[in-house]
Amino acid sequence: MPTLGHPAERDEARPMHAEAAQASPPLERLRARARHENFPVALRVLPPQYRRHLLTLYAFARMVDDIGDAALGDRLSLLDGVSAELDRVYAGTTGDDPLYRALAHTVSVCDLPRSELERLVEANRRDQVVHRYRTFDDLLGYCELSANPVGRLVLRVFDADSERRCLLSDRICSALQVLEHCQDVVEDAYAGRVYLPTADLERYGVAEDDLVAPVADTGVRAAVALQVQRAVRLLDEGAPLVNELRGAARLAVAGYVAGGRATARALADAGFDVLARTPRPRRSHVVVSWLASLGAGGAR
Known part of the structure; x- marks a missing residue:
């Protein structure tokens, strides 16, 4: 090992x-x-x-x-x-x-x-x-720096920002960051970083060396599944932003929501085993989710 x-x-x-x-x-x-x-x-x-x-x-x-x-x-x-x-x-x-x-x-x-x-x-x-985050809330604090600014800048590009829209965007961007961390568990572990909350790893009996095993055991899968569930909830909370936008801004934000949903689906389809390979969303799933987001204002 x-x-x-x-x-x-x-x-x-x-x-x-x-x-x-x-x-x-x-x-x-x-x-x-x-x-x-x-x-x-x-x-x-x-x-x-x-x-x-x-x-x-x-x-x-x-x-x-x-x-x-x-x-x-x-x-x-x-x-x-x-x-x-x-x-x-x-x-x-x-x-x-x-x-x-x-x-x-x-x-x-x-x-x-x-x-x-x-x-x-x-x-x-x-x-x-900082190479570890104790709780999911701690991880969301990191997302406030690493992910949420991107969404706020995107809204500014479209001249579509407001306080409410930025808060909704924050939820979407934090969700996307969490999903990326789930995809990149092995890469991050070899870099000496663990973004899966340590409290959750302890909850499921996961040692850090388990994060570089050839195949994820049930504990690793459970820890990843929990983060994906939380990310989907964040997407659900932020998705009403799509209905508040028009034109190009609506197309772009619906695309981000769709990408998040398709990534969550890819992780679930892989049984939340992110160690054997990196689950990536199918392009067709992204497109279908994007069209659904546009039709339903981002709703699942």
Whole structure:
């Protein structure tokens, strides 16, 4: 049984190239990665101006995550460098980096608040020092940094944000983050991180080394199933947001809800065994769920 978080095992399991995280990777490569994520279903039908802004935000978030997850050297220092670049973006003194130039354009056109972008950076700072979350509420506190800002920025891109809509969006985004953590249990474990709440692991008799076994035992499956159930509940609570939106914003948010529901279905179809392989939603299930979300305002 490999030791959880052992450097050699961690490097073998790491899905991204560390060298790509040392500096901003090519913008178009980061944008292209969006098409391989769980929730790009609405991107293809959105008007180009919205699509480009959303892909730019994705590229920024992905770049920051790559630094926090895979960069060699002092990651905290590199993340401080991202904050310094944000200083320049908001001061109007962006250099030649294509990603930050694109981000500066999106920030200007959509009047994006810096605080939400900075929270994404702060989430990755936290990842360097916090590797376990005791309760589900603790995990949701992390999602307030790592996931919820994305939804708030998306609403701002569509000029569709309000206090109520942002709160509904937070539930959707937290659900998506929890589902991603369920998919990535093995990858996270080899990186020395456990996002399944430790109180739930103890409840089902799961030791951390069980998270890198070839097949999930009943305890691991039960712990994952509980998180999926909680995520679906969050999706249900946030889904009324779809009915509050119109046009492109409605298409996009319905797509995120659909991606979440299809991912939850994939995890359930796999019997919540996330160790033998990573359950991924079928594209057909995403599309069907997306159309259902549009027809029922996000309701299941």
